[in-house]
Amino acid sequence: MQPSIPLGRIAGIPISANWSLVALMALLVWDLKNGVFPASDPGQSGGVYLLMGVAAAACFVLGILLHEFGHALQARREGMTIHSITLWLFGGVARFDGFFPTGAAELRIALAGPAVSLVLGFGLLGIAQVSAVPLAVQTVIWWLAIINIILGAFNMLPALPLDGGRTLRGTVWAITGNLDRATHTALRVSRVVALGLIAGGIMFAVGSGNAIGGIWLAVIGVFVLQAAAAELRASTVAPPTGARQIRDVMHPFTASLTPNTPISELAAAVASAPPGTAYPVIDDGEVVGLLVCDVIAALPPDRHARARVADLMIARRDLTLIDPETTVATAREAVSRDRWGRALVVDGGILIGIVDLVDLTGRRFAI
Numbered sequence: 429m430q431p432s433i434p435l436g437r438i439a440g441i442p443i444s445a446n447w448s449l450v451a452l453m454a455l456l457v458w459d460l461k462n463g464v465f466p467a468s469d470p471g472q473s474g475g476v477y478l479l480m481g482v483a484a485a486a487c488f489v490l491g492i493l494l495h496e497f498g499h500a501l502q503a504r505r506e507g508m509t510i511h512s513i514t515l516w517l518f519g520g521v522a523r524f525d526g527f528f529p530t531g532a533a534e535l536r537i538a539l540a541g542p543a544v545s546l547v548l549g550f551g552l553l554g555i556a557q558v559s560a561v562p563l564a565v566q567t568v569i570w571w572l573a574i575i576n577i578i579l580g581a582f583n584m585l586p587a588l589p590l591d592g593g594r595t596l597r598g599t600v601w602a603i604t605g606n607l608d609r610a611t612h613t614a615l616r617v618s619r620v621v622a623l624g625l626i627a628g629g630i631m632f633a634v635g636s637g638n639a640i641g642g643i644w645l646a647v648i649g650v651f652v653l654q655a656a657a658a659e660l661r662a663s664t665v666a667p668p669t670g671a672r673q674i675r676d677v678m679h680p681f682t683a684s685l686t687p688n689t690p691i692s693e694l695a696a697a698v699a700s701a702p703p704g705t706a707y708p709v710i711d712d713g714e715v716v717g718l719l720v721c722d723v724i725a726a727l728p729p730d731r732h733a734r735a736r737v738a739d740l741m742i743a744r745r746d747l748t749l750i751d752p753e754t755t756v757a758t759a760r761e762a763v764s765r766d767r768w769g770r771a772l773v774v775d776g777g778i779l780i781g782i783v784d785l786v787d788l789t790g791r792r793f794a795i
């Protein structure tokens with residue numbers, strides 16, 4: 429992407445606009461002034477149509493920004509760090525540090541953007557029905573309602589890196605627990621959707637005479653094909669910068685549990701632990717399992733008194749164990765196949781730490 433123009437910070441997140449947005453704006457204002465608004469609200473002067481076009485285009489960009497904030501604020505709730513939001517030719521891009529912590533988190537983050545656009549779109553549609561404002565204003569509101577609904581619906585196309593593609597991958601990832609399998613499933617569907625957009629766009633351009641609309645669809649299809657290929661590279665080989673071995677990225681354990689500890693004794697500590705916190709379970713100096721705190725949160729409180737750590741832990745035989753000298757690339761494969769997306773780091777039989785998918789992917793992901 430070309431250099432972008434900084435626009436300031438909102439909620440601590442740097443916002444910028446790419447130069448391609450200026451081109452999109454010019455094209456949009458021209459189309460609204462000469463085509464859309466004269467057709468829906470005839471009899472106005474050229475100056476009024478220009479004013480309507482500029483206002484509608486500016487509010488459209490605001491709608492894209494709100495859509496991206498939907499993603500960014502949900503990502504923040506999932507514990508991710510938001511790097512920036514950039515507005516560009518195809519809408520907006522929110523960038524995050526690290527990787528989605530779980531499939532369910534990716535699903536929620538992906539859905540948050542289109543949810544904002546659809547609520548905005550249907551809200552504006554309601555306002556356009558009842559308002560007693562001048563027809564010119566009503567026409568602009570009506571157009572904004574439709575464009576936000578289209579933005580929300582279009583983004584739900586099941587093609588990576590669109591929101592629908594992330595929704596699909598997050599769902600498959602959450603169900604199977606296997607990120608690689610989920611990525612490949614989503615990419616296969618993405619390719620079919622991309623080729624459909626290209627073919628459909630060409631047919632639409634030739635058949636309907638709306639050349640710009642058809643070419644636009646085909647260009648988005650090409651963009652999806654390229655972006656899906658980049659997504660595969662980012663998801664399969666993403667070693668953090670500088671880190672070569674697991675020793676460099678793992679977290680040492682600060683506490684451990686014994687198998688016979690009652691869950692009721694842990695409830696208070698677990699309530700304040702960040703999502704995904706896990707403790708090793710040690711018996712006689714040997715690792716016998718791993719307790720993920722989220723499991724306790726899911727257990728009804730009346731069962732806390734009877735349950736012990738041994739009842740809720742992941743048993744050693746089901747865990748992925750790796751050596752601290754393992755390369756990040758090799759570990760990344762093993763961890764993405766692990767049901768819980770984690771591996772325990774064991775050095776000569778002694779447990780020294782844990783790594784998860786977030787530690788093994790230093791890349792920024794965008795939505």
Ligand SMILES: [Zn+2]
Nearest residue numbers: 541583591795
């Ligand atoms: Zn989105």
